[in-house]
Every structure is written in structure tokens, then in C-alpha cells.
Amino acid sequence: MTGTAGRGSGLTRFARRGGAVAVTAALLVVGTVLPVRAQMPGLPPIPLPDRPQLFETAEHSQIRLVVVTRGLSHPWGLAFLPDGSILVTERQGRLRLIRNGVLDPTPIAGVPVVHARGLAGLMDVALHPRFDENHHVYFTYSKPMGDEVRVTLARGRLDGLELTDVRDLFLSDPVGGGGTAASRVVFGVDGMLFMTVGGAFGASGGGQRAQDPGNTIGKLIRLTEDGGIPDDNPFVGREGTRPEVFSSGHRNQLGLTTHPETGDIWAHENGPLGGDEVNLIRAGGNYGWPVVSHSREYSGGRVALRTWQEGMESAEIVWLPAIAPSGMVFYDGTRFPEWQGNLFVGSLRIGGIRNTGHLQRIVFNEQGEEARRESLLVELRQRIRDVRQGPDGLLYVLTDADEGALLRIEPADAGVP
Amino acid sequence: MTGTAGRGSGLTRFARRGGAVAVTAALLVVGTVLPVRAQMPGLPPIPLPDRPQLFETAEHSQIRLVVVTRGLSHPWGLAFLPDGSILVTERQGRLRLIRNGVLDPTPIAGVPVVHARGLAGLMDVALHPRFDENHHVYFTYSKPMGDEVRVTLARGRLDGLELTDVRDLFLSDPVGGGGTAASRVVFGVDGMLFMTVGGAFGASGGGQRAQDPGNTIGKLIRLTEDGGIPDDNPFVGREGTRPEVFSSGHRNQLGLTTHPETGDIWAHENGPLGGDEVNLIRAGGNYGWPVVSHSREYSGGRVALRTWQEGMESAEIVWLPAIAPSGMVFYDGTRFPEWQGNLFVGSLRIGGIRNTGHLQRIVFNEQGEEARRESLLVELRQRIRDVRQGPDGLLYVLTDADEGALLRIEPADAGVP
Numbered sequence: 001m002t003g004t005a006g007r008g009s010g011l012t013r014f015a016r017r018g019g020a021v022a023v024t025a026a027l028l029v030v031g032t033v034l035p036v037r038a039q040m041p042g043l044p045p046i047p048l049p050d051r052p053q054l055f056e057t058a059e060h061s062q063i064r065l066v067v068v069t070r071g072l073s074h075p076w077g078l079a080f081l082p083d084g085s086i087l088v089t090e091r092q093g094r095l096r097l098i099r100n101g102v103l104d105p106t107p108i109a110g111v112p113v114v115h116a117r118g119l120a121g122l123m124d125v126a127l128h129p130r131f132d133e134n135h136h137v138y139f140t141y142s143k144p145m146g147d148e149v150r151v152t153l154a155r156g157r158l159d160g161l162e163l164t165d166v167r168d169l170f171l172s173d174p175v176g177g178g179g180t181a182a183s184r185v186v187f188g189v190d191g192m193l194f195m196t197v198g199g200a201f202g203a204s205g206g207g208q209r210a211q212d213p214g215n216t217i218g219k220l221i222r223l224t225e226d227g228g229i230p231d232d233n234p235f236v237g238r239e240g241t242r243p244e245v246f247s248s249g250h251r252n253q254l255g256l257t258t259h260p261e262t263g264d265i266w267a268h269e270n271g272p273l274g275g276d277e278v279n280l281i282r283a284g285g286n287y288g289w290p291v292v293s294h295s296r297e298y299s300g301g302r303v304a305l306r307t308w309q310e311g312m313e314s315a316e317i318v319w320l321p322a323i324a325p326s327g328m329v330f331y332d333g334t335r336f337p338e339w340q341g342n343l344f345v346g347s348l349r350i351g352g353i354r355n356t357g358h359l360q361r362i363v364f365n366e367q368g369e370e371a372r373r374e375s376l377l378v379e380l381r382q383r384i385r386d387v388r389q390g391p392d393g394l395l396y397v398l399t400d401a402d403e404g405a406l407l408r409i410e411p412a413d414a415g416v417p
Numbered sequence: 418m419t420g421t422a423g424r425g426s427g428l429t430r431f432a433r434r435g436g437a438v439a440v441t442a443a444l445l446v447v448g449t450v451l452p453v454r455a456q457m458p459g460l461p462p463i464p465l466p467d468r469p470q471l472f473e474t475a476e477h478s479q480i481r482l483v484v485v486t487r488g489l490s491h492p493w494g495l496a497f498l499p500d501g502s503i504l505v506t507e508r509q510g511r512l513r514l515i516r517n518g519v520l521d522p523t524p525i526a527g528v529p530v531v532h533a534r535g536l537a538g539l540m541d542v543a544l545h546p547r548f549d550e551n552h553h554v555y556f557t558y559s560k561p562m563g564d565e566v567r568v569t570l571a572r573g574r575l576d577g578l579e580l581t582d583v584r585d586l587f588l589s590d591p592v593g594g595g596g597t598a599a600s601r602v603v604f605g606v607d608g609m610l611f612m613t614v615g616g617a618f619g620a621s622g623g624g625q626r627a628q629d630p631g632n633t634i635g636k637l638i639r640l641t642e643d644g645g646i647p648d649d650n651p652f653v654g655r656e657g658t659r660p661e662v663f664s665s666g667h668r669n670q671l672g673l674t675t676h677p678e679t680g681d682i683w684a685h686e687n688g689p690l691g692g693d694e695v696n697l698i699r700a701g702g703n704y705g706w707p708v709v710s711h712s713r714e715y716s717g718g719r720v721a722l723r724t725w726q727e728g729m730e731s732a733e734i735v736w737l738p739a740i741a742p743s744g745m746v747f748y749d750g751t752r753f754p755e756w757q758g759n760l761f762v763g764s765l766r767i768g769g770i771r772n773t774g775h776l777q778r779i780v781f782n783e784q785g786e787e788a789r790r791e792s793l794l795v796e797l798r799q800r801i802r803d804v805r806q807g808p809d810g811l812l813y814v815l816t817d818a819d820e821g822a823l824l825r826i827e828p829a830d831a832g833v834p
Binding site: 378 | 458460461473474713717718719723724725731736737738768769770771782786787788792795
């Protein structure tokens with residue numbers, strides 16, 4: 001039998017045509033998470049709408065999108081203050097304040113020097129659960145230390161437009177390449193701090209650190225509110241391990257949240273090309289990277305032979321193709337009753353195609369298993385860096401751009417503000 | 418440590434909220450591939466455009482969509498005749514002819530009685546490679562035989578608006594449930610007939626037949642042009658096997674094509690909820706269903722613990738979430754130079770959300786590995802049942818609806834017909 005040779009012909013089977021444009025032009029820039037291709041294909045960009053815009057959705061008939069604030073430079077994370085104002089980080093190292101929908105032109109003073117290059121810089125921000133009493137703000141950033149960069153968790157006390165008593169609570173092992181390693185931070189219902197440390201890039205090189213409990217790269221970290229080691233961390237007292245580690249086998253986690261009912265920690269991570277995952281985090285769990293993965297390298301080859309292995313945790317959600325997830329939140333408000341219990345995840349881009357970022361909505365069944373997913377705001381063609389639920393029960397979204405914005409999603413039957 | 422209990426809390430972790438709508442309302446109708454829910458969510462439908470419509474794409478700046486013919490009842494497959502006219506199957510059991518863009522109101526006579534219920538009926542159609550000489554037309558259908566239904570390959574001789582000398586060349590083992598089992602048919606470059614036989618539904622019940630080489634359900638079949646057994650079929654002479662079987666471990670394959678350069682057979686299959694696969698078919702290969710799968714049951718639970726196992730073939734492409742693929746073709750024409758070597762796949766629907774069908778374009782690198790995927794015609798909100806390349810180098814698409822249509826995709830810079 002000829003002509004149906006199967007895999008044997010693999011290496012030459014697209015020799016003459018077959019998307020040669022895509023990968024021969026691929027050029028990985030050291031230290032960035034996303035590949036920069038000579039001419040990455042993409043849809044034409046669309047400017048954000050000047051007026052509130054309506055969108056149809058599958059389960060809440062219509063939503064309205066409002067641009068709250070423009071002029072944010074690559075915003076990364078946000079936190080809602082008790083007085084209704086909003087803290088937003090900008091990757092270059094500025095912490096901004098939005099009051100009544102107006103961006104204060106003066107950044108908040110007291111943020112330490114950050115390594116702001118490529119995708120590194122100031123990242124997430126979270127408030128202490130008793131912020132009312134202590135005014136404590138936590139944030140993650142890429143800290144330059146001589147030739148090294150470390151992912152760092154810091155805490156300061158917010159006093160008007162100034163952070164005081166700023167100090168570093170945790171520093172990761174040195175990050176490789178250009179210093180890029182994503183980090184989100186959230187308080188668990190147990191009062192502990194959970195923090196992601198990414199940067200486990202490359203299946204053979206730095207990526208292997210994700211499997212080594214003796215360092216903090218490619219891990220989820222659990223700390224006390226002062227940066228101490230909780231006694232009940234899973235690796236405490238085990239030789240050759242780092243006691244801060246809560247779970248391992250992660251590549252680069254850009255999403256972290258608590259489930260509003262169970263208190264479980266959920267995190268998501270980016271594969272290079274496909275195989276993005278949402279994981280329900282179990283103490284001591286190994287989530288597989290780079291030994292077990294659905295991902296492909298940017299060049300197209302499989303990262304791992306296996307997508308499953310005994311003893312490694314399976315993801316709750318896998319994306320194929322990649323959506324480059326960033327930011328996530330479970331919705332538990334009352335403004336979108338149809339969306340209660342849904343998980344919202346920002347997307348920077350689908351696969352290797354520019355201007356395809358959007359917002360994903362994931363519905364679970366009564367057993368907490370995935371039932372379906374919807375892509376929202378596809379028409380905007382924006383990179384979505386973060387999504388949060390506001391104290392008003394509406395959803396807030398940050399777009400990643402030189403001129404980024406804070407967007408608000410409302411029910412269309414609500415009055416126009 | 419409390420509150421981060423992980424999987425242990427799984428069964429109750431969405432007890433009060435969490436998308437209860439989705440699955441408690443699920444109602445599987447026996448014999449259909451797709452679940453019918455009491456109120457499956459969906460976007461509002463949009464009528465097909467009356468005039469040619471332009472769409473932006475990532476790599477061919479603009480395309481124009483033209484409705485060639487309306488008024489097709491659930492069209493399933495098509496074939497281009499040497500004189501430029503087009504044969505189209507309708508699921509209810511009619512074979513139609515489109516000449517110069519006009520649908521002949523009289524169906525072609527001679528099609529046998531088909532079991533036309535739910536998703537069963539008349540399915541694919543293909544011409545003999547030397548159709549010019551012998552006028553042989555091959556088609557697949559659900560054949561009622563007493564209480565049983567078998568997936569059947571038949572051949573007839575096309576003479577004007579009549580099929581003559583119609584005879585069945587192959588009958589599958591009886592199909593379970595309501596008689597639904599998809600089937601596509603294509604000639605390989607080796608002159609042999611390849612035909613899919615689906616119907617391996619249910620991870621525990623009928624689905625297990627896909628793993629049994631002793632029957633023909635959930636298999637890819639290889640036959641001579643007269644329906645005989647090729648001597649070099651992989652299971653010929655092995656006891657307890659069916660010699661027609663070429664590969665196994667398939668669920669329900671609605672796409673089958675040859676690679677225009679290598680001659681390899683490529684097939685795709687639907688998972689129930691995610692885990693749709695495109696497979697490069699290897700003689701004797703086991704593609705895993707239902708032992709190894711990325712799918713979830715319609716109710717949300719995992720079909721299989723494992724997504725990978727030694728000795729089972731891995732898919733070239735996996736979709737998570739599901740796109741319900743139907744129809745596929747590698748583009749090797751000259752009208753869309755940027756698309757040469759790309760694989761086009763029809764999508765009926767994304768996950769469990771109505772009116773999200775579209776056309777997928779998959780780009781490979783020089784090694785034949787996936788590089789990226791683009792979703793086209795999303796704005797149409799149509800179920801796409803088949804996609805083919807015409808002899809004119811344009812792409813033709815069938816929409817699945819009571820009032821289905823044949824669509825043509827052209828470069829936008831081509832003259833309007």
C-alpha cells in the first residue's frame with residue numbers, strides 16, 4: 001500500500017507548501033513570554049468604542065461595555081478600595097488610582113524600582129482582608145538585583161497617594177532569560193497569601209525547574225501575611241525542598257483566584273502554543289509542566305509526549321488552541337444572575353494570531369465539571385490582561401496596550417451612567 | 418489548613434450555584450449525536466446575507482462570501498462533476514444537482530430508501546477517480562434493514578438525473594440507538610476507498626465497540642473500488658478481526674480527506690464535549706476512543722481518566738472546547754496563495770452554545786505540525802456541515818439547516834459574479 005504511509009512521512013510531508021511562513025519566520029526573543037515573529041498574522045486592530053457598546057451573549061441577552069478610563073500603560077492588575085476607588089498597576093512600575101472613573105494623573109509614590117523590560121515589571125496587586133484597619137497593599141514585581149531578576153512580593157501601607165513602610169516579603173529564585181516571570185497574588189480564605197511564580201520556560205532548559213521542589217520557579221507559593229512560612233505547608237520539613245512551595249509543575253501562571261463558595265484556590269497557566277490550563281490547586285500537587293503537557297513549542301513540535309501521567313494532577317480546563325489566559329475571577333454577583341458561579345478568564349490572543357483576545361466565560365455543572373465555554377467581546381479585538389468583579393457586582397476588565405484601558409461590563413437593561 | 422481542600426470537595430463544591438441550568442436540563446435523545454437540552458443557550462440566529470458579504474481574515478486580507486444556492490434540506494456532502502455542476506446530498510435521502518448555480522428542482526432518481534431520522538440518512542458522496550469513463554458515484558447512507566440500521570456504502574452510475582446499477586458495496590455491523598452513525602467516503606491516492614463508520618457513542622456502552630477489531634463500528638474502513646478487501650489491509654488474516662478495518666478507536670468521524678501532497682489519509686472525529694480530534698491515519702492504528710480521550714460526557718464528567726497511553730495514536734489536532742467538526746479539506750489552489758497547505762474544517766457549534774458554528778483554518782509548519790488556527794465566518798452563526806475546494810480553486814461550504822445553503826468563498830479582490 002502506498003500513499004497512506006502515516007507518520008513515517010512526517011518530516012517531509014509539508015516540504016513545499018504548508019504554512020512555511022509561520023515558523024521559519026519565528027524568532028524567539030529571550031526573556032519574553034510571547035514569541036515575536038517577523039510578521040505574525042493578525043486581524044486589523046479596532047479602536048475602543050467612544051460610547052457604550054452593546055453585545056449579544058448566549059445566556060444574558062445583552063451586555064453593555066463602557067470604557068471607564070483610558071491612558072493606562074500596559075495595566076496588569078487591579079484592586080477595589082473600600083471607598084470605591086480602584087488601584088491599577090502599570091507594568092512599567094507605576095501604581096495608579098482611579099476615583100469616580102477619573103484616573104489620577106499622579107502615580108502613587110513609594111513603589112520600588114522594578115525591572116521593566118519586555119513582559120516583566122510591576123504585576124499584581126491585592127489588599128489585606130482587613131485593609132480597613134491596616135491599609136496594607138500587597139503587590140508582585142520583577143526585582144532587579146545586580147545581574148539577576150527575582151519575582152518579589154512586597155507590602156506597603158497606603159496613605160493617600162503614597163505607599164509607606166514598603167518591604168519585600170518574598171523573593172523567588174533568580175528568573176532566567178530577560179527576567180520575565182508572571183506573578184499573581186491573592187489572599188486565601190485561610191488568611192494565607194497565595195502567589196504564583198512563573199518563568200519555567202522551555203521544556204528542556206529552565207522549564208525543568210518547575211519539577212524541582214528545591215526552587216521556587218514554576219510554583220505556587222503560600223505564605224503568611226507577613227511573608228513567613230505556614231506550618232502546614234506541604235513541603236515543610238522535607239529535605240531538598242523549599243517550604244514556601246504549595247504546588248509545583250507550573251509554567252507561567254497569570255491567573256489566580258479563590259472560589260467564592262468553596263474557598264478553593266484556582267490558578268491558570270499559559271502553555272507556549274496550546275495547552276493553557278485552569279487548575280484546581282491541591283496542596284503538594286504536581287501539575288505536570290513540562291513532563292506532561294498539551295502544549296506545542298512555538299516552533300510547532302510537541303513539548304511532551306504525554307498529556308497524562310499517573311501521579312500528576314490533570315487540569316480542570318484545557319485550551320486547544322491557546323488563548324493566552326490572563327486574569328480570572330468567579331462571578332458571584334447579582335447583576336448577571338445567569339452568570340453566577342461562572343469563571344471569567346481574560347485572553348490575550350488565540351494561538352499565533354494578533355487581535356484575537358477576548359473574555360472567556362466558563363460554565364460548570366453541579367459537580368463542578370466544565371459544561372460549556374463562551375467567548376465574549378471577541379469583536380473588540382483587545383488583549384485582555386485582567387478581569388475582576390467589582391463591589392457593585394459588575395465585571396471590570398483591563399486591556400493590555402500602550403494605551404490600555406479599564407472597561408466595565410453591565411447588563412444592557414441597566415441605566416446608562 | 419482549611420478552605421483549600423482541592424478535589425476532595427468536588428461533589429458539593431458547586432452545590433448552590435455554578436451553572437446548574439446547563440446539565441440538570443440535559444436530555445439525551447436516543448440516536449442523535451448532539452444532546453438536546455431543554456433550553457440550550459445560544460446566540461440569536463442571523464439570516465444568511467442576501468448579497469455577497471466581505472470578511473476580514475488574518476492572512477488573506479479580505480474574503481467575499483457568496484450564497485450560491487439556498488433551499489437545500491440539511492445538505493451533508495458534495496462532489497464536483499467534470500462539467501462544473503455539483504452533486505449535493507440531503508440527509509433525508511435526496512441527491513441534488515446544481516448547474517450554473519441553479520438547484521435542479523428534481524432530485525436525482527435511484528437513491529435507495531434511507532433511514533432518515535435524527536442525524537441519520539443520506540450522507541457523503543464521492544466520484545470515482547475515472548468518473549469520466551465510468552460515471553460511478555459512491556455514497557454513504559443509513560440503511561434500514563428490519564429493526565436494524567447499517568452504515569452502507571453504495572455505488573451507482575450517474576446518467577443525467579438518474580442513478581442506475583445502484584448496489585451496496587459494504588454494510589457495517591448494526592448501528593445502535595436510533596441508527597445514527599456518521600460516514601464520509603474518499604478515494605485514496607492508492608485507488609482504494611476509505612470510509613468512516615461512526616456510531617461508537619457512550620464511553621461504557623456502544624463506544625467500546627471502537628476498540629474491538631471484530632466489528633466495524635467506530636472504524637475507518639478500506640475497500641477496493643468494487644467493495645472487496647484489499648490484500649494489504651492491516652487486519653487481513655488475523656483471527657477475530659474484520660479485514661475491512663484500516664484503523665480503530667474512532668468515535669464518530671465526520672471528516673475525511675487525502676493530503677494533496679503526501680496522499681496521507683486524514684480524518685477527524687467528534688468528542689461528546691471537547692476532545693474533537695484530527696488524526697493522521699496510520700494502517701492498523703488505534704486512535705484511543707473511548708479508553709484515551711480529552712472528551713467530557715455531555716453531563717460534564719470525564720470520559721476517560723487518560724488523555725494519553727503508550728501504544729495509542731495521538732491526534733494531530735485536538736479541540737478544547739469542542740467545535741463539533743464536520744467536513745474538511747486541505748487547500749491547494751491558487752486563488753488564496755496564503756492558504757496553500759492549510760486545513761479547513763467545518764464547525765457545527767462551539768461546545769454547548771447554539772449559533773456558534775464557523776469555519777476553521779489550520780496552519781502547519783514545515784514539519785507538518787500545527788502552527789496556528791483561525792476561526793472564519795464566525796459572524797454568520799451557521800452550522801457548517803461540509804467544506805470542499807472547487808475545481809475553480811475557491812472554497813465551497815454547506816450549511817446545515819432546514820433551509821441549508823451552498824456558500825462560496827472568494828478573494829475579495831476577485832470580480833463580483
